[in-house]
Amino acid sequence: MDILFSLAHGFAVATQPVNLLVAFIGCFVGTVIGALPGIGPVNGIAILIPLAFSLDLSPVSALILLTSVYYGSMFGGRIASILLNIPGDSSAVVTCIDGFPMAKQGRAADALAISAISSFVGGTLATVGLTVLAPTLAMAAIHFGPREYFALYVMAIVIVGGIATGNPAKTLAAGLLGLAIGTVGIDPATGIPRFTFGAYELYEGIDFVIVAIGLFAISEFLIYIEQRRTGPIEQVPVGRRTTALRQLTYPATSLRASLLGFVIGVLPGAGATLASFMGYALEKRVSDKDGTFGKGDPRGVAAPEAADNAAAGGSLVPMLTLGVPGSGTTAIMLGMLVTLNVQPGPLLFQQQPDIVWGLVAALYVSNVILLILNIPLVGLFAKLLTVPSHYLMPGVVTVSFLGVYSVNQNSFDLLLMVGFGVFGYLLRKLSIPLVPVVLGIILGTPMEQSLRRAMAASGGDIWTLVESPLALLLHAITACVILVAILREAGRRRNAAAVERGA
Amino acid sequence: MEIIAGRRALAAGMLGLAGLAGARPAAAFVGPRPECLAPSAPGGGWDFTCRTVGRLMQELKVVSQPVQVSNMPGAVGAVAFANVTSRRAADNNLFVATSTVGLTQIAQRRYPGDVDRVRWLAMLGADTGVILVRADSRFKTLGDFLDALKADPGGIVTGGSSSLGGYDHLRLLLLAQKAGIPSADLKRFRWIHYDGGGPAVTQMLGGHVEVVSTDLAEIAGFVEAGQIRVLGAMAEARLAGSFANIPTAREQGYDVVGLNWRGFYTGGRVSDEHYNAMIAGLKQVYDSEGWKEAARRSGLQPIWRSGPDFERFVANMVTELRSLSQDIGIIS
Numbered sequence: 107m108d109i110l111f112s113l114a115h116g117f118a119v120a121t122q123p124v125n126l127l128v129a130f131i132g133c134f135v136g137t138v139i140g141a142l143p144g145i146g147p148v149n150g151i152a153i154l155i156p157l158a159f160s161l162d163l164s165p166v167s168a169l170i171l172l173t174s175v176y177y178g179s180m181f182g183g184r185i186a187s188i189l190l191n192i193p194g195d196s197s198a199v200v201t202c203i204d205g206f207p208m209a210k211q212g213r214a215a216d217a218l219a220i221s222a223i224s225s226f227v228g229g230t231l232a233t234v235g236l237t238v239l240a241p242t243l244a245m246a247a248i249h250f251g252p253r254e255y256f257a258l259y260v261m262a263i264v265i266v267g268g269i270a271t272g273n274p275a276k277t278l279a280a281g282l283l284g285l286a287i288g289t290v291g292i293d294p295a296t297g298i299p300r301f302t303f304g305a306y307e308l309y310e311g312i313d314f315v316i317v318a319i320g321l322f323a324i325s326e327f328l329i330y331i332e333q334r335r336t337g338p339i340e341q342v343p344v345g346r347r348t349t350a351l352r353q354l355t356y357p358a359t360s361l362r363a364s365l366l367g368f369v370i371g372v373l374p375g376a377g378a379t380l381a382s383f384m385g386y387a388l389e390k391r392v393s394d395k396d397g398t399f400g401k402g403d404p405r406g407v408a409a410p411e412a413a414d415n416a417a418a419g420g421s422l423v424p425m426l427t428l429g430v431p432g433s434g435t436t437a438i439m440l441g442m443l444v445t446l447n448v449q450p451g452p453l454l455f456q457q458q459p460d461i462v463w464g465l466v467a468a469l470y471v472s473n474v475i476l477l478i479l480n481i482p483l484v485g486l487f488a489k490l491l492t493v494p495s496h497y498l499m500p501g502v503v504t505v506s507f508l509g510v511y512s513v514n515q516n517s518f519d520l521l522l523m524v525g526f527g528v529f530g531y532l533l534r535k536l537s538i539p540l541v542p543v544v545l546g547i548i549l550g551t552p553m554e555q556s557l558r559r560a561m562a563a564s565g566g567d568i569w570t571l572v573e574s575p576l577a578l579l580l581h582a583i584t585a586c587v588i589l590v591a592i593l594r595e596a597g598r599r600r601n602a603a604a605v606e607r608g609a
Numbered sequence: 610m611e612i613i614a615g616r617r618a619l620a621a622g623m624l625g626l627a628g629l630a631g632a633r634p635a636a637a638f639v640g641p642r643p644e645c646l647a648p649s650a651p652g653g654g655w656d657f658t659c660r661t662v663g664r665l666m667q668e669l670k671v672v673s674q675p676v677q678v679s680n681m682p683g684a685v686g687a688v689a690f691a692n693v694t695s696r697r698a699a700d701n702n703l704f705v706a707t708s709t710v711g712l713t714q715i716a717q718r719r720y721p722g723d724v725d726r727v728r729w730l731a732m733l734g735a736d737t738g739v740i741l742v743r744a745d746s747r748f749k750t751l752g753d754f755l756d757a758l759k760a761d762p763g764g765i766v767t768g769g770s771s772s773l774g775g776y777d778h779l780r781l782l783l784l785a786q787k788a789g790i791p792s793a794d795l796k797r798f799r800w801i802h803y804d805g806g807g808p809a810v811t812q813m814l815g816g817h818v819e820v821v822s823t824d825l826a827e828i829a830g831f832v833e834a835g836q837i838r839v840l841g842a843m844a845e846a847r848l849a850g851s852f853a854n855i856p857t858a859r860e861q862g863y864d865v866v867g868l869n870w871r872g873f874y875t876g877g878r879v880s881d882e883h884y885n886a887m888i889a890g891l892k893q894v895y896d897s898e899g900w901k902e903a904a905r906r907s908g909l910q911p912i913w914r915s916g917p918d919f920e921r922f923v924a925n926m927v928t929e930l931r932s933l934s935q936d937i938g939i940i941s
Contacts, residue, residue, distance in 0.1 A: 251817035252801070292684065295802050296939075297719070297772040299684070306691065309684030453807045457830070559801045563766045563818065 113237060116463025120471050125170050128163065129468050132171045133475045136178020140198075141185040141487050142498065150179055151435055152318035153505055155442045165448050166464045172439055173422070173465060174472040177229055180378065180418050181476045184221040184411055185487050189214060197378035197414040200386045204399060204406025211402050215347040215484070220354045220404050221411040222480035226473055227360040228412035232368045232419025233469040239372070240462070244427040244455045252559035253571050257580035258430050259553035263545055264584050274591050276538045284546015285553075287312055294551070295558045307518045314441045314547050316510055316523045321540045323506045324527025329534065330499045359389055359405045360412040367413030371420020378414040378421070378435075385413025419469065426450050426462060429552070437548045643676045645873075646705040648689035650682040655706040657907070658871045662706075662733070662891070665899045671890040686711040690720045693727060698876040701883040704730060704891075709869040712923060713776045716930035717940050724927050727874040728884055729920045731891045733900065734909035736824040738780045738843035738867030739855070743813055744836055751841040751861045754820060755788035762794040768801035768809050768818040770827075774939035775802070779930055780843060780867035781822040782937065787863040792936040810837060824869050825852070826908020843867030848910065871909065872919070888915045 119125065139150030151172055158168040183198035188205035201221065208217040250258070263281055290301045291311025302308040347354075363385035370381040389409035390399045399406045418435075425436040429451040443450050448461060455462055480487075510523045530540055557571075564570035572578050643666070645659035656678070663676030681689040689705060697703055705727075714720055740751060748754040758765055769777030782795050801818050803809035806827035813821050814836060821828075825848075831837045833851060841858040842848060843865050848855060858865050875887060894900050895913050904911045914922055934940045 248811060248815040251812065251815060293772070294804075295772055297685075297714075297717075297774055306683050306688045309687070310682060451808065451811070453811055457807065555802070559768075559803075562768075562799055562801045565763060565799055 109237060109241060112241075112459060112463045113467060115459070116465070116467035117470075119166060119460055119464030120170070120467035125167055125464070125468060126471065128167050128171045129174045129472050130475055132174030133178040133181075133472055133479055136175035136180075137182035137185075137476070137479060137487055138178075138490060139175065140179030140182025141490050142182075142493075151175055151438050151442075152315055153323060153502070155315055155438070158442070165443075165458075166461045169439075169443065169448075169461060169465050170468040170472075172442065173469060174475075176418060176435055176439070177415070177469065177472050178476060180229070180415050181222065181225050181480055182487065183414075184225075184407075185218065185484070188217045188221065188407070189488055197382045197410075197417075199379070200382045200410040201407060203386070204401070204403050207400070207402030208404065208407065213349075213402070216349050216354060216404065217407050218484045218488075219347060219481060220356065220407045222477060222484070223355055224360040224363070224408040224412040225415040225480075226477040227355075227357075228364040228367055228415035229419055229473045229476070230470065231361075231364040232371065232416040233466065233473065235368045235372075235416075236419055236423055236469070237466055240423050240427050240466075241455055243423060247428050247451065249576070250428065251574070252556045252563060253574055253577045254580065255428075255430070256553060256556035256560055256571060257577040257584070258428065259549050259556060261580050261584045261587075262430055263542070263549050263553065264587055273537075274588075274595055276536075277542050280533070280538045280540070280542035281546045284543040284548075285550040286546075287317065287543070288547040288550030289554070294555055295562075307516070311551070312522065312547065313519070314438065314544060316519050317526050317547055318438060318544050319506045319510055320523040320526025321530035321533075321543060323502055324524060325530030325534055325540075327499050327503050328527060328531040330495055354404070356405055356408040359393065359408045362392065363389060363409040363412035364416040367416030368420040370413075371417030372423045378417040381417030381420075382410035382414040386410045422469075426454060426465075430549075437545055441548050641674065642702050643672045643674060644702050644704075645676050645678050646689055646693070646703060647678055647680050648682065648686035648705065648707070648711070650680055654708065654710075654871075655686070656680060658706040658708070658873075661900075661903045662873075662894055665894045665897055665903070666890065668899060669893055669897055671893050685714050685719070687714065687720045690715075690722065690727070693874075693876055694722050699878040700876050701879050701887075704873045704875050704887060706871070707874055708871050709776050709926075710771075712926055713774075713779065713930055716927045717774065717934050718931075724923055725877070727877050728879055729923045730873040730875055730884070731888055731895075731915035731919055732870040732872030732912060732922075733891065733895050734904045735868035735870035735912045736826045736909055737848060738777070738869065739823065739825045739828075740781070740784070740840040740843075740858075741810065741813065741821040741823070741828065741832075741837050742819065742840060743816075744838050746819070746838060748820070748840060749838075751784070751856075751858055751863060754840055755785060755790075755863070758785060758798070759788055759790050759794075762790065762797040763799060765820060766799045766801065766818050767820045767822065768803060768812070769822040770803050770806045770809055770824070772802045773800050774934055774937070776867075776869060776930075777822045777824075778802075779933055780865065782933055783865045783867065783929075784841075784843070784858060784863050786933070787858075787865055795937050813837070824908075829908055844910070868912070870912065870914075872914075885916070891915070 120129070135154070136150065154172065154175055158171055161168075163171065180197070184201045184205060187198040187201040188209050191202050191206040205217045205221065208214065288311070290308055292299050292309055299309055366388055367378075367381040367385055370384060371378065386406060386409050389405055393399075393405050394403070421436045424430045425440055427450075429440065440450060448454065448458060506523070507520060510519050511517070533540060533543070560570055561568075572581060643663075645663045647656040647659040649655040659676075659678045663678050666672045667675050681692060683689070686707060690711075693700075693703065693705055711720075712724075715724055740754065742748050742754070748757070754765075767781060769775075769781070771777035778800050781800075782798070785795060785798070786792075801809075801812075803812065806821070806823035809818065809821045809823055810828045810831050812818050814831075820840075825832075825839075825842065828837070829852075832839055832855075839855045841861055841863070842852070842855045843858050845857075845859070845866050847853055847857060858867075873887075873891065875884065879887075892913070892915065895911065901911055931940070
């Protein structure tokens with residue numbers, strides 16, 4: 107009953123006109139960001155953070171803005187997948203598999219409606235899960251000491267960093283780069299500056315917003331200049347729905363995928379991308395009796411969409427309760443919360459219930475807004491895909507410069523951003539993933555500090571790290587993940603070698 | 610009187626070129642464009658000090674122009690300090706927020722220059738240092754804890770919201786010194802740094818740290834809820850209101866006052882006349898009901914020290930913290 111009472115209070119916060127407006131704007135902008143290829147949710151949120159500051163929003167409104175952008179981009183991500191066969195973000199990759207064939211069969215409008223509905227189901231179920239689970243987890247969080255947090259951060263970096271999906275060596279290199287960049291600035295444990303070369307600008311460390319915008323937005327721009335993409339890409343027309351909305355719900359599929367997605371989302375580390383893949387894989391195993399998956403099966407659209415939206419909600423659970431983000435995007439939101447003087451963690455639920463429950467209620471509201479926006483307006487969003495890149499990209503760069511400058515009004519930050527843009531471009535040329543770099547920066551500091559705290563508490567005894575069962579368990583999970591990744595990579599190499607020999 | 614004189618100076622300043630206004634011999638509170646410099650990002654503690662005092666100055670008509678709050682974050686105030694001492698030493702428009710945290714940095718020589726590079730205006734309030742344990746702790750009094758610490762300096766896990774050598778850590782060490790623990794043993798204390806008093810206390814409730822040294826305001830809710838025990842408050846006298854039953858360290862025989870005060874400094878070459886006028890303006894803020902309310906809401910005890918008295922206080926504090934920091938090897 108406590109929860110219902112808190113939630114009712116949350117709705118009072120979320121339905122304040124300013125918050126409703128902010129949620130609406132966030133949903134709209136988020137859908138646009140998600141729909142536009144190249145500007146993923148991480149990117150979009152990184153650009154919007156300075157905007158949230160310059161609007162002088164209260165912490166709860168700023169948080170509602172960013173989460174509704176986050177949810178919105180999850181909705182929007184599939185538009186380009188279905189119509190262009192180009193995913194708007196990494197979690198919409200799987201949606202291409204059945205979404206694009208559906209579009210080619212003239213059922214583009216159906217596919218878009220299915221994805222909107224199952225996204226709504228996934229998002230709403232995850233929010234219910236968040237409502238129930240978060241307060242309990244927040245209370246359990248008291249048992250997390252420095253060594254447990256350390257284990258959790260290691261796990262988060264390893265799993266979110268995508269070791270499970272990418273080239274392990276390059277991912278590791280990227281993560282370590284991030285950790286290295288994260289050590290710049292005053293050491294919180296001793297107050298001594300590190301790697302600042304006497305420059306006061308570096309004393310506070312390198313702001314993750316600057317790094318994120320540089321790495322993602324500026325490098326995207328450089329790649330664009332290099333490729334000189336002009337004009338829009340060919341796309342399938344949206345057309346009209348061929349089936350009644352009611353027949354496009356696929357409740358069993360959405361439910362299964364939502365549950366799976368939520369659980370994956372809650373695990374600190376595993377994000378929406380993994381959830382969409384797993385959701386699709388599960389559905390294919392359960393439902394693909396006639397081999398229709400991959401040829402435009404509607405359930406192949408519903409499953410990943412429900413799963414990735416559920417994961418987006420699930421990943422807010424560890425972020426709010428433990429202060430450990432569940433995905434790259436929530437990692438960036440976490441950084442913003444701290445900047446707003448909101449310290450996520452167990453205390454948040456006691457000290458700032460307005461923020462937590464206002465946010466949770468806003469998530470319900472956002473889901474409804476998104477459903478309303480996405481069913482009739484999908485044609486409008488699809489039009490966005492025809493905006494030529496030579497108009498879009500300069501706009502993104504302008505917003506990036508304004509955004510970074512507005513944080514500290516410091517031209518040094520702009521140089522730093524451009525520097526990171528060039529750096530990001532080089533990394534992409536070497537196909538080194540960018541997300542682990544940002545993660546390393548955001549998670550590196552708290553991970554290091556947990557380690558230092560554990561060491562301080564034990565008087566320098568390293569074995570303290572594995573002396574708690576909870577920490578041991580977390581380390582074991584991490585080890586398994588790494589092992590699986592190594593085995594898979596080895597398997598891939600063997601297969602490739604076999605193919606070469608065969609040819 | 611100050612207000613009238615202020616208006617005259619302001620009129621004079623507006624008649625002449627703005628840049629010449631600073632050179633005018635007048636007892637204005639500040640020049641024509643009052644500015645409070647917060648050496649932190651918007652939302653930080655120093656930012657709050659500037660915004661509150663700036664707002665009250667305008668409400669009380671201490672200034673006729675709104676006080677502009679500018680943020681210059683960096684290196685725990687060192688960036689702002691460098692800027693003021695090098696470029697704005699004679700700027701009578703400017704007052705800079707600081708606190709014990711900034712002073713600790715100066716004591717440990719982390720600012721480009723010592724306390725005498727700037728003029729210390731006044732402190733308007735202070736948060737009180739407290740030593741905390743869980744309600745079910747084996748320590749009932751400050752004596753219990755310090756005796757145990759003396760017997761086994763490395764045996765108790767302590768923590769607070771500052772780094773090693775930060776003020777939360779140093780004032781715990783000051784207590785330990787009063788308990789007769791030799792300097793060599795002070796280095797053996799186990800100290801865990803947290804991002805704030807709240808996280809430190811939560812971790813204490815979870816049993817990950819046994820004793821916490823921090824400011825009272827942020828964790829007052831835990832005290833009122835009865836989850837934690839305050840072994841001692843490092844105040845000059847007992848606190849008011851619901852905290853009156855908290856014993857001070859002093860009354861338990863450990864004469865340490867550990868106040869995290871909030872106050873202001875200005876440029877080192879600001880004239881006596883402007884310096885005194887600024888203090889008079891701050892005093893008006895201090896005496897107002899608005900300040901008492903703001904202080905109460907953020908858990909500060911209104912405490913006033915100004916002028917030469919404040920400068921002596923600052924100098925003594927720096928000497929004390931500096932020698933302690935040398936004792937434990939934080940600085941050479």
